[in-house]
Amino acid sequence: MKITFMGAGSTVFARNVIGDCMCSDVLKDSVFALYDIDGDRLKESQEILEAMRQVMECNCKIECYQGVENRKAALKGASFVINAIQVGGYDPCTIIDFEIPKKYGLRQTIGDTLGIGGIMRALRTIPVMEDFARDMLEVCPDALMLNYTNPMGMLTGYMQRYTGAKTLGLCHSVQVCAKALLEQFGMEDKLEGRKELIAGINHMGWLLELRDKDGNDLYPVIKPLVAARMADPDCHDRVRLDYINHFGYYCTESSEHNAEYNMFYIKSKYPELIERYNIPLDEYPRRCVGQIEGWKKEYAELKEGGMKKHERSHEYASRIMEAMVANTPYKIGGNVINKGHLITNLPEDACVEVPCLVDGYGIHPCHVGALPVQCAAMNMTNVNVQLLTIEAAHTLKKEHIYQAAMMDPHTASELDIDSIKKMVDELIDAHGDYLPKYK
Numbered sequence: 058m059k060i061t062f063m064g065a066g067s068t069v070f071a072r073n074v075i076g077d078c079m080c081s082d083v084l085k086d087s088v089f090a091l092y093d094i095d096g097d098r099l100k101e102s103q104e105i106l107e108a109m110r111q112v113m114e115c116n117c118k119i120e121c122y123q124g125v126e127n128r129k130a131a132l133k134g135a136s137f138v139i140n141a142i143q144v145g146g147y148d149p150c151t152i153i154d155f156e157i158p159k160k161y162g163l164r165q166t167i168g169d170t171l172g173i174g175g176i177m178r179a180l181r182t183i184p185v186m187e188d189f190a191r192d193m194l195e196v197c198p199d200a201l202m203l204n205y206t207n208p209m210g211m212l213t214g215y216m217q218r219y220t221g222a223k224t225l226g227l228c229h230s231v232q233v234c235a236k237a238l239l240e241q242f243g244m245e246d247k248l249e250g251r252k253e254l255i256a257g258i259n260h261m262g263w264l265l266e267l268r269d270k271d272g273n274d275l276y277p278v279i280k281p282l283v284a285a286r287m288a289d290p291d292c293h294d295r296v297r298l299d300y301i302n303h304f305g306y307y308c309t310e311s312s313e314h315n316a317e318y319n320m321f322y323i324k325s326k327y328p329e330l331i332e333r334y335n336i337p338l339d340e341y342p343r344r345c346v347g348q349i350e351g352w353k354k355e356y357a358e359l360k361e362g363g364m365k366k367h368e369r370s371h372e373y374a375s376r377i378m379e380a381m382v383a384n385t386p387y388k389i390g391g392n393v394i395n396k397g398h399l400i401t402n403l404p405e406d407a408c409v410e411v412p413c414l415v416d417g418y419g420i421h422p423c424h425v426g427a428l429p430v431q432c433a434a435m436n437m438t439n440v441n442v443q444l445l446t447i448e449a450a451h452t453l454k455k456e457h458i459y460q461a462a463m464m465d466p467h468t469a470s471e472l473d474i475d476s477i478k479k480m481v482d483e484l485i486d487a488h489g490d491y492l493p494k495y496k
Contacts, residue, residue, distance in 0.1 A: 058084070058136050059090060059134050060075075060090070061090040061132050061137070061200075063092050063093075063189060064093060064206070065091035065092055065093045067098075067143070068101050069352060069355075070141050071091065071105075074375065075089050076367035076369075077369050078117075078374075079110065079113040079117065081379050083379045084378055084382070085115045085116070085117060087117050088117065089119050090120045091106070091119065091121045092122045092132075093123060094124055101356060106119050108363070111364075113366065128192055129192050129196050132192050132200070135196075136200055136201075137200060137201055137203060138193060138200050138203070139374055140202055140203065140204045140205060140206050142182065142185065142186075143206070144178075144185050145178075147346075149487075150181065151174075151345060152342065153484065154173070155168060155174065155339060155341070157480065157483050162471060163472060166317050166338055166340045166341065167313060170210075170259070170310075170318070171208065171260075171317065171318050171439055172318075172442075173484065175442075175446075176461050177484055177492075179208045179211035179215075180449065181488060183211070183447075186215070186220075190202075190221065190222035190224075191220075202225070203227055203377065203378075204216065204392075208443070209408070210258055210260075210439070211447055211450075213226030213392045214447055215451070217393065217408065218406065219451060225392065225413075226259065226392025226408065226410075227373050227377075230260065231309055232371050232390065234253075234309045236248060237294070238264065239251075239275070249270065250270025251267065251270065252269075254266040254425075255410070256412070257309075257436050258408065258410055258440060260318070261436055262390065264306055264308065276301075276306075279301070280301060286298060287299070293312060293313075295312055296316045298312075300315070306429065309390075316334065318466070318467070319438065319467065320470035323338070376415075377389060377420075380416055386414060387414075387415045388412060389412070389415060390410055390413070391410065391411065391412075391420060392409070392410050393411065399424050400427070400433075401425075401426055401427045402433040403428070403433060403440060404440060407443070407444065411425050441464045442465045445460045446461045449495070452496075453493055453495050455485070455496060458481055458495065459477065459481055462477045462480070
């Protein structure tokens with residue numbers, strides 16, 4: 058079996074996902090095809106994975122493919138394709154996504170999922186993923202793409218609606234959501250055997266139910282403790298806890314992400330909110346710099362001290378592939394089109410995050426029904442931006458980029474329409490050839 062990793066220069070993530078595969082009796086002897094446009098990063102990934110293969114005593118094969126001209130060869134015959142690309146990287150594109158909006162008074166924390174940063178990231182990534190899909194349909198038409206690249210809702214939604222390539226969107230936050238909530242309230246004894254239901258959209262999936270092993274609802278226990286937890290100076294999760302106060306439910310992705318998905322917390326008119334909610338502005342650029350430096354150090358240590366045995370992570374990818382190949386059912390939280398109204402009060406063409414069952418016949422999304430109306434309303438403020446960005450990518454009409462930015466709750470709460478359009482034009486010019494030409 059062949060598993061192709063697109064964006065394998067993301068060495069730490071490639072190591073984790075492929076390392077997980079090496080922990081599986083079903084997957085460990087596969088051919089792992091590594092693809093990237095950066096030869097140096099690709100070489101580092103190959104070295105790390107070859108060392109891991111020896112430590113794990115696997116009979117797998119590691120192949121490397123660099124550059125667009127070798128992309129079809131990387132994909133040919135693959136059963137699964139893992140996507141973890143970052144088009145434009147930290148420099149120049151992430152820097153552009155943060156610095157130009159700052160000139161207009163628009164501040165961001167992460168900028169990879171929604172907001173003007175998420176919009177621009179989607180617009181430069183969709184054409185590349187569309188090329189991937191075209192190649193997949195030619196050389197591995199039955200392969201399933203497991204997409205980890207953000208903005209998840211926009212990219213996965215586009216792939217599922219317009220390309221014909223089988224695609225499932227995966228995030229890291231679903232499987233750790235309830236755990237994070239319970240642990241910060243010292244309720245580790247409730248982790249084992251817990252029951253949970255999460256549904257909504259990527260990065261704003263709602264923890265609709267959380268029960269202990271005996272079926273007791275844990276929200277009535279948690280809610281009286283929220284105010285004291287938020288007052289703790291060391292609390293870095295105040296936005297999500299505030300969601301519990303005002304919307305009744307906790308959600309999947311971190312507070313630094315969710316701070317910019319709405320109009321409530323980052324407001325130039327009320328700068329005191331930044332401190333009150335412990336919001337780390339410009340967090341993603343700092344994180345990128347730290348990750349680059351951290352990887353250099355880790356790579357040097359691995360070269361000197363050798364590779365340690367990998368422990369299987371909580372990532373879904375290897376579990377999904379294992380379930381499909383061995384026909385051993387497994388439950389995940391996946392991003393899929395809301396076909397048949399899996400969530401009845403969100404649009405049918407929205408990309409939703411719902412429980413999915415996986416087995417030898419593929420991915421089976423589960424019907425959830427209606428979200429609490431306030432949760433659906435919060436999701437819709439994000440879905441509006443996602444759908445308009447997808448429309449812009451599909452039609453290449455600049456007016457839809459303007460409209461996506463105008464409908465973004467954080468952007469619209471800070472800027473007037475003329476400023477939004479001027480900012481969009483400047484961002485398009487700055488991204489240059491990373492973007493297609495718009496009408």
